[in-house]
Amino acid sequence: MTTADTQIDRRWEQLHTWGPYGLLGVSVVLGVASASAGTSPARWYTAWALIAAALALQLGWHAARLRRPDRGRTPSGVGTAYYIVRWALAFALTWLSPFFAFYAAAGYMDADETIPGRVWQRLGLLASAVTVAGAQAGGMPFGSPVQWIVFFGLLVANSALQMAVAHLTDQEQQRARERTATIAELERTNTALQQALDENAALHAQLLVQAREAGVADERRRLAAEIHDTIAQGLTGIIAQLQVVANTPDGDTAREHTSRAMDLARHSLGEARRSVHNLSPVALENDGLPEALKKTVVEWGERTGVRAEFTVTGTTEQLHEEVAATLLRIVQEALSNAARHARATRVGVTLSFLGDEVILDIRDDGTGFDPLALPARSRSGGFGLDGMRARAERIAGALTVESEPGHGTALSARVPLVRHDR
CATH class of the missing domain: 3.30.565.10 (Histidine kinase-like ATPase, C-terminal domain)
Structure with missing residues (x-):
C-alpha cells in the first residue's frame, strides 16, 4: 500500500469516527435555533433525553472501536445493533425537529461497515433514506396528501442516489482489490526476476571458473605448439649447423655455419621469451x-x-x-x-x-x-x-x-x- 493510500484510509477513518458527532452537533444547533418559544417543556425534555442517548451511544461505539479497531471496520451483529439504535434515535429526533435529518444521514456513511450482508445493508440505507426524506418533505408527521407525495418522491430520489453511490463504491472496491492483486503479482514477478538474475550471475561466475580451468589446458596446448613450430625447429637448425661445423675442415665454412647457428639460437631465445611472456597477459x-x-x-x-x-x-x-x-x-x-x-x-x-x-x-x-x-x-x-x-x-x-x-x-x-x- 502506498503512502497516499494510507493517508486516504486515515482520513476515511477520521470521518467515520467523528462524522456522527459533527452531524449530531449541527442538528442540535439548528434544532435549538429553529425551535419556537411555545414549545412545551415535555417536548424539550424528550429532545434532550434523546440527544443525550445519542451522544452516549456514539461514545460507547467510539470506545469499542478504540478497544477493537478491527471490529469497527468489520460488519457484525454488534455493528447492526448500533446502526439500528442510532437510526431509531435519529428518527425520533427528526420527528421532533426536521433538522436532525443531518444526524440521520450518518447512516449513509457506515452501513457497509456495520451491517453484514448486501441485502441488509441496502435495507439500512433505505431506512436512513426514509428519515431524511421525511425531514425534507417538511417534517413528520405529515399533515396533507401533498406532503406524502413529496415524501415518496424524495424517498425515491434519495434511494436512487444512495444505490448509485453504493454501486460506484463497490466498483471502486473491486478495482482496489484488483490493484492489490496486480501489485502482489508484480512483486512475485520481481522476486522471480531477481532470482533469475542471481542464477544468471552464478552461471556467469561458473562459466568464468570453467573458462579459467579450460584456459590452463589451452595455454599448455598453445605452448606445445609454440615449442614445436618455433623453438624445436630452431634447435634442429642449430644442431644441423653445428654438425656441418664439426665435419668441415674449412675455417671460413665453419665460421659461416657457426654464425648461422648463433642467429638461430638468438631467434629461438626470442621465441622462448615470447612464449613464456604470453603465458599471462x-x-x-x-x-x-x-x-x-x-x-x-x-x-x-x-x-x-x-x-x-x-x-x-x-x-x-x-x-x-x-x-x-x-x-x-x-x-x-x-x-x-x-x-x-x-x-x-x-x-x-x-x-x-x-x-x-x-x-x-x-x-x-x-x-x-x-x-x-x-x-x-x-x-x-x-x-x-x-x-x-x-x-x-x-x-x-x-x-x-x-x-x-x-x-x-x-x-x-x-x-x-x-x-x-x-
Whole structure:
C-alpha cells in the first residue's frame, strides 16, 4: 500500500469516527435555533433525553472501536445493533425537529461497515433514506396528501442516489482489490526476476571458473605448439649447423655455419621469451583492455612495418579479467597470423562496447584464403583460428571468419560483457 493510500484510509477513518458527532452537533444547533418559544417543556425534555442517548451511544461505539479497531471496520451483529439504535434515535429526533435529518444521514456513511450482508445493508440505507426524506418533505408527521407525495418522491430520489453511490463504491472496491492483486503479482514477478538474475550471475561466475580451468589446458596446448613450430625447429637448425661445423675442415665454412647457428639460437631465445611472456597477459597488469590492445597494435605495426590502426566505439567498460585476457589473446594470435601468412599492407582492429556484449573486429587487406579449407589447415598443424574460436567459445562467445583469396580477411569475436569484480 502506498503512502497516499494510507493517508486516504486515515482520513476515511477520521470521518467515520467523528462524522456522527459533527452531524449530531449541527442538528442540535439548528434544532435549538429553529425551535419556537411555545414549545412545551415535555417536548424539550424528550429532545434532550434523546440527544443525550445519542451522544452516549456514539461514545460507547467510539470506545469499542478504540478497544477493537478491527471490529469497527468489520460488519457484525454488534455493528447492526448500533446502526439500528442510532437510526431509531435519529428518527425520533427528526420527528421532533426536521433538522436532525443531518444526524440521520450518518447512516449513509457506515452501513457497509456495520451491517453484514448486501441485502441488509441496502435495507439500512433505505431506512436512513426514509428519515431524511421525511425531514425534507417538511417534517413528520405529515399533515396533507401533498406532503406524502413529496415524501415518496424524495424517498425515491434519495434511494436512487444512495444505490448509485453504493454501486460506484463497490466498483471502486473491486478495482482496489484488483490493484492489490496486480501489485502482489508484480512483486512475485520481481522476486522471480531477481532470482533469475542471481542464477544468471552464478552461471556467469561458473562459466568464468570453467573458462579459467579450460584456459590452463589451452595455454599448455598453445605452448606445445609454440615449442614445436618455433623453438624445436630452431634447435634442429642449430644442431644441423653445428654438425656441418664439426665435419668441415674449412675455417671460413665453419665460421659461416657457426654464425648461422648463433642467429638461430638468438631467434629461438626470442621465441622462448615470447612464449613464456604470453603465458599471462602482462599487458593487462597496469592497463585496461583498450589501452593494452592499442599498445599491442602499435608495437606490432612498428615491428612489422605494416600500417595498423586501433579504434574503440561505445562506452568503455572495465571488463572481467578473463574476458579481457581472452580478447587480448585473440588479437595477438590474429596479428601473428597476419604477419606470417597475410602479407597485408594495412590492418585495422576495432573494439566495440554494445550494451551487454563486446565485439572485437580484426581486418586486413592481405592475400586472404578459402574458409572452407580451414579443417585441412587445422590438420596440418596450425593452431591459430581454431585456438581463437575455442577461446571465444569458452566464455560463451563466438568467432566468425570472412575471407576470400585476394580480398583480405575479417575476424569478428562476440563475447558477453562481464564487468570487472569490484
